[in-house]
Amino acid sequence: MFNAVPLMIIPFILYNMSMLGLMGGGGLPSLENDVIVLSMISGAMWSMALGDLFIIVALAVLFFEILKATRSDGSLTNHMLSMLVFIAFLVEFLLVQDAATQVFFILMTIALIDVIGGFAVSIRTAGRDVSIGL
Secondary structure, three states, rough: OHHHHOOOOHHHHHHHHHHHHOOOOOOOHHHHOOEEEOOOOOOOOEEEEEEHHHHHHHHHHHHHHHHHHOOOHHHHHHHHHHOOOOOOOHHHHHHHHOOOOHHHHHHHHHHHHHHHHHHHHHHHHHHHOOOOOO
């Protein structure tokens, strides 16, 4: 049952939590809060904002989603639910003012790649499973 749950729901929930002010800073300005600041050997300061961290989390989740697509158990349900997550991203992007940001658009694009990649991997592996003997 857990295999059917699309992991792209995690960045969706995290973004909505920050939009509601549950990540500190009160709403969308919290996406610009630095979560990591490192001094590089060159002397430059490198920082990662909360919104950037959401994108990294989404890319890691995308990796695991593609790995899940190679298995056959529950993949159809996972694909349908992943499509619903992408539709939720799209609807929120179009209708919610606070979701019209670059970070949310990139998260939505990653969700689209998850849907397309999952279907492509499943179709490719299903083609290998079918053997026709003539």
